[in-house]
Amino acid sequence: RFGLWAPQKMDPIAPRPEERCTTQNVQRVIDEVGFGSFQIMMLCMTGGVMFAEGSEMLIMGSITTLLHDHWGLDPWVRGLMVSIVFIGFSLGNLLSGIIGDRYGRRPAILLSYLMIGGFGLATAAATGPVMMITFRFFVGVGCGIGFPSVYSLIPEVCPTQHRGTVSSLMIGFMPLGELYAAIGVLLIDPNLEGTTGHCELGYEPSIVGVVKEGAAYRSRCSWRTLCEWGALPAFIFFTFSFLFLYESPHWLASQGRTEEVEKILKTITVQNRMTSVLVPRFLSTHSARESMRSQQVTFAQAVAILFSSLYFATTVFMMFAHFTKDFCVFGLAYVFPQFFAAHGTYSPGIELTITASLALPGVLLAVLIMRWDAIGHIQAMSVTALASALCAVGMLEAAPDLLSSPMAYCVKFLTLAYFIVVVVYTAEVFEAAFRNTAVGLCTCVGRVGSIIAPLMFELTHHSSGGSFDIFLLCIITFLTTVGILCNFILTKETKGRSLGETEQVDLETKGEYGTMKEEKAS
Numbered sequence: 001r002f003g004l005w006a007p008q009k010m011d012p013i014a015p016r017p018e019e020r021c022t023t024q025n026v027q028r029v030i031d032e033v034g035f036g037s038f039q040i041m042m043l044c045m046t047g048g049v050m051f052a053e054g055s056e057m058l059i060m061g062s063i064t065t066l067l068h069d070h071w072g073l074d075p076w077v078r079g080l081m082v083s084i085v086f087i088g089f090s091l092g093n094l095l096s097g098i099i100g101d102r103y104g105r106r107p108a109i110l111l112s113y114l115m116i117g118g119f120g121l122a123t124a125a126a127t128g129p130v131m132m133i134t135f136r137f138f139v140g141v142g143c144g145i146g147f148p149s150v151y152s153l154i155p156e157v158c159p160t161q162h163r164g165t166v167s168s169l170m171i172g173f174m175p176l177g178e179l180y181a182a183i184g185v186l187l188i189d190p191n192l193e194g195t196t197g198h199c200e201l202g203y204e205p206s207i208v209g210v211v212k213e214g215a216a217y218r219s220r221c222s223w224r225t226l227c228e229w230g231a232l233p234a235f236i237f238f239t240f241s242f243l244f245l246y247e248s249p250h251w252l253a254s255q256g257r258t259e260e261v262e263k264i265l266k267t268i269t270v271q272n273r274m275t276s277v278l279v280p281r282f283l284s285t286h287s288a289r290e291s292m293r294s295q296q297v298t299f300a301q302a303v304a305i306l307f308s309s310l311y312f313a314t315t316v317f318m319m320f321a322h323f324t325k326d327f328c329v330f331g332l333a334y335v336f337p338q339f340f341a342a343h344g345t346y347s348p349g350i351e352l353t354i355t356a357s358l359a360l361p362g363v364l365l366a367v368l369i370m371r372w373d374a375i376g377h378i379q380a381m382s383v384t385a386l387a388s389a390l391c392a393v394g395m396l397e398a399a400p401d402l403l404s405s406p407m408a409y410c411v412k413f414l415t416l417a418y419f420i421v422v423v424v425y426t427a428e429v430f431e432a433a434f435r436n437t438a439v440g441l442c443t444c445v446g447r448v449g450s451i452i453a454p455l456m457f458e459l460t461h462h463s464s465g466g467s468f469d470i471f472l473l474c475i476i477t478f479l480t481t482v483g484i485l486c487n488f489i490l491t492k493e494t495k496g497r498s499l500g501e502t503e504q505v506d507l508e509t510k511g512e513y514g515t516m517k518e519e520k521a522s
Helices: 023-033 037-070 075-102 106-125 129-157 160-171 173-188 206-213 215-220 222-244 249-254 258-271 286-293 300-307 313-340 348-357 360-371 377-393 399-428 432-463 469-489 499-509 511-521
Strands: none
Touching: 023 258, 037 075, 037 106, 037 160, 037 173, 037 222, 037 258, 037 313, 075 106, 075 129, 075 300, 075 432, 106 129, 106 222, 129 160, 129 249, 129 399, 129 432, 160 173, 160 360, 160 399, 173 222, 173 348, 173 360, 173 499, 206 249, 206 469, 249 258, 249 432, 300 432, 313 377, 313 399, 313 432, 313 469, 360 377, 360 399, 360 499, 377 399, 377 469, 399 432, 432 469
16 A cells, blocks of 8 residues: 555654645645655656556557458458557546545556556467457556556645646656567567468467577567567566555545555655655544545546536536547557658668657657746647647648658657646646546547547548548647637646645535535535
8 A cells, every 4th residue: 555665763853733634735745845756756656557558559550460461350350459459448447437536546556557467468379369359458448447547646746846747757658668669579570570370379478489499489470579578568567566656645635544644745755855844643533534534425426526517617628638639649640650651661660669759759848838837737738739730731631742741740749748738637627536537537538539540540541542631630620629729618727736725726615516525425
């Protein structure tokens, strides 16, 4: 529950003040302690979910190419191998809301690592398309369980002024995972042609096959080796997370678990070398505990709150923003290999490496936006969406050919910056008691975009005689809609404000929400 290291001797000379165990008071202590090694450790442990997802997704695209001729896959099966992962994402996102808000962020993240690694490794033993599709579905469920929990946990352990930056860096682990996978393709099978007949029979780990047969095994069964390569990061991150990942103090406070909140806050002061900061003695009387527990909500009640008049507009709009984010980012990830194939002469492995590297400037842009106090999250969402749409116009057939590739590069990193801003705002605008459920629902709807994007592209690409324009016009329309409407629909700016402060404002000023809690308590 607390990670490997318990707090060391932390009894300050001065008496500790007594305070109510609210998320506002918890955030105040975190802000006083500031940023340090604790947040860096949590960043690495949560970023692993993004890293493992990026690795698995790029590997899946590569092995689908390898297995196309090997298993004689028709277009529907090839498309299903990609889409089934996103269907699993959607189910995992819903499950994450239940697990993360009921049992905590840490169990959901550990379960995610186990499922990504376990079922990712199992794909290396698949003997046919049905088994492969089944295993890929559960890989997607694992990713879906992890995403909302890491999105929620990082803002809940970071100082207010560093919250957006650290969240951006965490999402930046995803292109690093893609880069890791692309390097694996370069090392294992750069031309994606190292698979021969009957490779699926008599499975044995690649390291055993290489020892027995040498390089001949790698050229005969490269898809198996790629599956194992893609699953490896999840096991590494699981091991470290089991030892070093801590539960969210915000979530513990929302559950009334005051002693555990104090222990984690003391751990933060020790690891950040700020032992001079006094951790309050949070009230743990029966009445205080009952007061906090009366604010706990079930999954059904959380959904009711999200669709009440208090949060309805924000919830629905953020669902559409997530749909747009996934349609663009994952749809373009599917389209870019074909788009760049018409403009390059490199091997698939090199092209994948270049494409993965293009996302890194998007992470840097998002970090700069988060550090720029003059731009709030809502304005950043508008700017990145509209800039992405404008650059996508340069990819249309009517634009000069000279602009096609440069504009594609710009769209690649601008859409990732938009991706990060949307995730950061979603994780901050909802309360801790049902934050995981809110993020899970929004990302679940977003996955619909990633599911239909490849299918829409294939259908429009085929019906239009090989044109990319219809798909690109969909991207331009969605991004423009978000960029314009977010300034009118989203009313609560969260940048630079304590999570506890925004939650306290909601509790004190929104009578409807208080009424719902009173009805629940009765």
